[in-house]
Amino acid sequence: MEAAHAHNGHGHGAHGHHYSGLMRWITTTNHKDIGTLYLFFALTMFFVGGLLALMLRAELFEPGLQFWRPEFFNQLTTMHGLIMVFGAIMPAFVGFANWQVPMMIGAPDMAFARMNNWSFWLLPVGAILLVASFFVPGGATAAGWTIYAPLSTQMGPGMDLAIFALHIMGASSIMGSINIITTILNMRAPGMALMKMPLFVWTWLITAYLLIAVMPVLAGAVTMVLTDRHFGTNFFNAAGGGDPVLFQHVFWFFGHPEVYIMILPGFGIVSQIVPTFARKPLFGYSSMVYATASIAILSFIVWAHHMFTVGMPAVAQLFFMYATMLIAVPTGVKVFNWIATMWKGSLTFETPMLFACGFIFVFSMGGFTGLVLAITPVDIQLQDTYYVVAHFHYVLVAGSLFALFGGTYYWLPKWIGRMYDETLGKWHFWLSMIFFNITFFPMHFTGLAGLPRRVPDYNMQFADFNMISTIGAFGFGLAQLIFVYVLVKAIRGAGEKVSDKVWEGADGLEWTLPSPPPYHTFETPPLVK
Amino acid sequence: MRMTLESESPRKATPLQVAKAVLSAFVGIRRRAAHEKDVVTLTPLQVIVAGVIAAAIFVLSLVMLVRFITSQ
Numbered sequence: 001m002e003a004a005h006a007h008n009g010h011g012h013g014a015h016g017h018h019y020s021g022l023m024r025w026i027t028t029t030n031h032k033d034i035g036t037l038y039l040f041f042a043l044t045m046f047f048v049g050g051l052l053a054l055m056l057r058a059e060l061f062e063p064g065l066q067f068w069r070p071e072f073f074n075q076l077t078t079m080h081g082l083i084m085v086f087g088a089i090m091p092a093f094v095g096f097a098n099w100q101v102p103m104m105i106g107a108p109d110m111a112f113a114r115m116n117n118w119s120f121w122l123l124p125v126g127a128i129l130l131v132a133s134f135f136v137p138g139g140a141t142a143a144g145w146t147i148y149a150p151l152s153t154q155m156g157p158g159m160d161l162a163i164f165a166l167h168i169m170g171a172s173s174i175m176g177s178i179n180i181i182t183t184i185l186n187m188r189a190p191g192m193a194l195m196k197m198p199l200f201v202w203t204w205l206i207t208a209y210l211l212i213a214v215m216p217v218l219a220g221a222v223t224m225v226l227t228d229r230h231f232g233t234n235f236f237n238a239a240g241g242g243d244p245v246l247f248q249h250v251f252w253f254f255g256h257p258e259v260y261i262m263i264l265p266g267f268g269i270v271s272q273i274v275p276t277f278a279r280k281p282l283f284g285y286s287s288m289v290y291a292t293a294s295i296a297i298l299s300f301i302v303w304a305h306h307m308f309t310v311g312m313p314a315v316a317q318l319f320f321m322y323a324t325m326l327i328a329v330p331t332g333v334k335v336f337n338w339i340a341t342m343w344k345g346s347l348t349f350e351t352p353m354l355f356a357c358g359f360i361f362v363f364s365m366g367g368f369t370g371l372v373l374a375i376t377p378v379d380i381q382l383q384d385t386y387y388v389v390a391h392f393h394y395v396l397v398a399g400s401l402f403a404l405f406g407g408t409y410y411w412l413p414k415w416i417g418r419m420y421d422e423t424l425g426k427w428h429f430w431l432s433m434i435f436f437n438i439t440f441f442p443m444h445f446t447g448l449a450g451l452p453r454r455v456p457d458y459n460m461q462f463a464d465f466n467m468i469s470t471i472g473a474f475g476f477g478l479a480q481l482i483f484v485y486v487l488v489k490a491i492r493g494a495g496e497k498v499s500d501k502v503w504e505g506a507d508g509l510e511w512t513l514p515s516p517p518p519y520h521t522f523e524t525p526p527l528v529k
Numbered sequence: 530m531r532m533t534l535e536s537e538s539p540r541k542a543t544p545l546q547v548a549k550a551v552l553s554a555f556v557g558i559r560r561r562a563a564h565e566k567d568v569v570t571l572t573p574l575q576v577i578v579a580g581v582i583a584a585a586i587f588v589l590s591l592v593m594l595v596r597f598i599t600s601q
Contacts, residue, residue, distance in 0.1 A: 195568050286564040291557030297584055318595035323588075333557035 026121070029113035030519060031098045032415075037120050038095030039408075043484075045087030045127060050477055052080040057439075057473040059456055060466050073456035074142035075158070079130065081145025082162065085262070086169045087127050089400050093265040094119075094176050096407055097204050099415065101180060103510040103517065104198045106189025106526045111182035115175050122172040126165040133161035144454060146255065149236030149247040153228045160229070163222045170215040177208035177215075184208075189509070191528030195289070198508050199282060202289050203268030206296045210257045210264075213300075218254040221247060245310050252303035260299045262396060263363075264292060266403030267334060270356045272508070273410050274338050277353035278345030279505035284337040291330035291337075298327050308379045317376045324374035328367065335364055350503075351425030355406030358433050359399060366394025369444070384454075387447025393440045405432070405483065412490060413502045417516035419495040424486045431479035438472030542570040544579075551579040555587065 019027050028034060056076050059067050068076065098116070102109055110116045133140040138156025141147065152159055184205045188197070197205075225247070227233040234240025236247045267288075275282045282288065304312060304320040312320075338360050349357070369391040373379050382388060405428070413419050442465035451462045458466065489495070501511045509528070513521055542550075550567045553559045559567075 193568070195564075284558075286559045286561070287557050290554035290559055293580075294555050294557050297555075297580070301584075301588060314599050315592075315595050318598060319591055322591055322595065330555075330557035 027117070029109075029117050031102050031110045031113070031116065032517070032519065034110075034116050034120050035095045035098030035100075036415075038091050038098055038123075041120070041123055041127070042088050042092035042095060043487075045083055045091070047480070048127075048131065049080050049083035049088055050480065052076050052083065054473060054477050056080060057470040060458070061470040062467070063458055063460055063463050065457055068456065070456045071142060072139060074144075074454060075134065075140040077454045078142050078144050078147075079134070079140050082141075082165075083127075083130060084396075085145060085258070086166070087123075087130070089262050089396065089404070090169075090173065091123055092404050093204075093207075093262070093400075094173075096200075096265065096269065096404070096411075097176075097180050100411065100510065101183055101201055101204060102187070103513060103521060104201050104508055105184060105187065105192050106509050106522045106528065107183055107187035108520060108522050108525075110179050111187055112175075112179050116179055119172045119175040119179065122168050122175075126169040126172070129161045129165040129168070133158035133165075136161065146248075146251055147222070147225065148251070149225060149228070149244045152225050152247075153236055160226070163226050166222050167219055170219050173211050174215050177211040180204055180208040181212075189522065189525040189528050192509075195286065196528060198268075199271035199285070199288055199292075200265070200268035203264045203271070203292050206292050207261050207264045210261050210296055210299065214254040214257045214261075217250060218258075221250040221254065224250070245307070248307050248310060249304070252306045253300075255306065256303040257296075257299040259392075259395070260295055262400045263403075264295070266359070266400045267292065269403045269407035269410070270338065270359050273352045273356040273406050274341050275507070276410070276503050276505045277350060277356070278342045278347055280341055280345040281507075282337070283340035283343075284333070287333055288337055291333045294330040295327060298323065298330070302327065305374055305379070308376050309383045321374055321376045325371060328371055331367055335360060335367075346505075350409075351420075351422060351429055352406045352410035354426060354429040355402050355409065358429060359402040359406060362394060362398030362402065362433070362436070366391055366399060369394060382447060384452055385447040386443040386451045386453055389453045390440050390443035390447055393443075397440070398436055402432070405429075408487075410503075411510075412487070413495075413498040414510060414513075414515050414517070416491055416493075417497060417514075418490055418493055419498050420486050420490040421495065424482055424489075428479060428482040428486060431482065432476060435472045435475035435479055439469050439476055440472070442466075442468050442472075541572065542567070542575060547571060547575045547579045548583070551576065551583045554580075555583060 018024065025033065025037060028037075055068070056073065059065070059073055098110065101107070130140075136157045138158055140158040141152065141155050141162040143151035143155055143159065147159070147162070184197070184201060188194075224233070224235040228235050228237060228242070234242040236242050236244045238244060271282055271288060302320055302324045304316060305324045308317060308320075338356075347353070369387070373382060373388065373391055409420060409425055446462050446465045446469075449461065451458055498515045500513065500515055502515060503511075509522075509526060510517075512526065546567070549563070550559070550571060553563075
C-alpha cells in the first residue's frame with residue numbers, strides 16, 4: 001500500500017503531524033489506512049482459521065483418531081468457525097467499506113475518524129484473546145461457534161476468553177456500523193441522492209443497520225452465559241429454573257441476521273463487478289435496493305429454522321418454514337438481475353468477473369440447499385449433519401469469500417495504482433473454484449447418509465468422501481497462497497501502471513480519482529449529476 | 530421559509546402509493562417509472578411507518594395461514 005501514500009506528507013487536511021513507521025498505523029485516522037489495516041488483519045485471520053480447517057481435515061482424512069484428541073478436535077471446529085466469522089469475513093467487508101464508501105459517495109473520510117481507528121484496534125485484541133485461549137488450562141472453547149448452553153456454561157477459562165473476545169469484536173462492529181451509517185447519510189457529495197448511490201454503498205448501509213440491531217443481542221447472550229458461569233444466575237440452567245433453549249433463541253435472533261451481514265456486502269461487490277465487465281448498467285437497480293431491504297427485514301423473522309429439532313409447536317415450525325422459504329423471492333430477484341445485466345452485454349472475463357460469476361453460480365447452489373433445509377421435516381433428518389456443513393460453506397466460502405476475492409481484484413489496481421498478475425489471478429480463481437467443490441460437494445452426500453458434523457471419527461462407509469474432501473481442502477488452502485503471492489507482487493509494484501478508470505466499463509466516483517488515489521480525496525466534494 | 534419549501538416540493542405520496550412502493554420492496558421488484566415517482570414523492574417517515582405496518586401484516590398473515598392449516 002506504500003504507493004497509496006506517495007502523496008503523504010504534503011501537509012494535507014487537518015492532520016498537522018504525521019507519524020512514520022509503526023506509529024503511523026497505530027495512530028492513523030485515514031479511511032484508506034484503516035481499510036488497509038482491516039484487510040490485512042482479515043487476511044491474517046483467514047490463514048489462521050484456514051490452518052485450523054486443515055488440521056480438522058487432516059484428522060478426517062481417514063476413519064479413526066490419527067492426530068488429535070477428540071476434545072482438541074472440538075476446539076478446532078469451534079475456533080475455526082469463530083475466527084472465520086468474526087476475524088476474517090466481517091473485518092474484510094469492513095475493510096472494503098472503509099476504503100470504498102467515502103470514495104464512492106464523494107466524502108473526504110469516514111464521519112468519526114478517531115472512532116474508526118478505535119474500531120480497528122479493538123480487533124487484534126479480540127483476535128489475541130481467541131488465539132491465546134488455546135493455551136489456557138482446558139484449551140479453547142469447544143462448544144461450537146454457536147456456543148450453545150449448557151456446553152458453554154461448562155467449559156474452562158477458554159470460554160471466558162471467547163466471551164470477552166466476542167464482546168470486544170461486537171463493540172468494534174457496532175462502532176464501525178455507526179460510522180458507516182453516519183458517513184453514508186451525512187457526507188454524500190452534492191447530487192448523490194440515496195437512490196443514486198452505488199449498490200455496494202446501499203448494501204453496506206442496510207448491513208450496518210442489521211449489525212447495530214443484532215450485535216447487542218449477541219452481547220446479551222454471551223453476558224448471560226458469563227453470569228451463569230460465574231455469578232450464580234440460571235438463565236440457561238434447567239436445574240435452577242432456566243432454559244437452555246432460551247440461549248438458542250437469543251443466539252439465533254442474532255445469528256440469522258448475521259448470515260445476511262456476511263452476504264449482503266458481497267451482493268454489493270458483485271453488483272459493482274458485473275455491470276463493469278458486462279459494460280452495461282446494472283439491470284433493475286431499484287429492485288436490487290428493495291430486494292436487499294426486503295432480505296434484511298425477513299432475516300429477523302426466520303431465526304428458529306436453525307432450531308427445528310428443539311421441540312417447537314407445529315404452528316411455529318410452519319411459520320418459520322414459510323418465512324424462510326419466502327427469502328428465496330428477493331434473493332431470486334437479485335440473481336435474475338445479475339444475469340439480466342450480463343444478457344447481451346459485451347462480456348469479458350477478467351479475474352474479478354470470474355469470481356463474480358463463480359459467486360452467482362455456487363452461491364445459488366448454497367441457496368438451493370438452504371431451501372431444502374428450510375423444509376421442516378427434511379431439516380429434522382439433516383439437522384447437524386454434513387449436509388448443513390456443505391450448505392453454509394457454499395454460501396460463506398463461495399458466497400462471501402469469493403465476493404471478497406472478486407472485490408480485491410476489482411479495486412486493488414485502483415488502491416495501489418498497478419495491475420495485478422492477471423494470469424495468476426485466473427489460476428487462483430479456477431483452482432479455488434475446483435478445489436472448493438471437491439471439498440464441499442461430497443459433504444452433501446455424507447450428510448444425506450447421516451454423517452454428523454463436529455465428529456473426529458466416523459464409520460467406514462464415509463471414508464471415501466471424507467478422503468476426497470480432505471484432498472480438496474488442502475488444494476483449496478494451497479491455492480490461497482497464489483492469492484498472497486499475487487497481492488505481494490502487485491503491492492511491490494511489479495505490475496504495469498493503470499489509468500484512473502482501470503476497467504473500460506467502470507463507472508462511479510472512485511474511478512474519477514487518480515490511481516492510486518492521493519492520501520486525502522474529495523476534500524472538495526465532487527458534483528454528482 | 531417552511532411555506533416556500535412546501536410549495537416548492539412535489540406533492541406528498543398518497544397512502545396507496547406508499548403501500549404499493551413498500552409491497553413491491555417486499556418482493557424486490559419495482560417499475561422504473563413508478564420508482565422514479567417514489568423518489569420525489571415519498572418521505573422517509575412514510576416509508577418506515579408503512580414498512581413496519583407491512584412487516585406486521587406479513588407476520589400476522591403467516592401466523593393466520595399456519596393456524597388455518599394446523600386447525601384442519
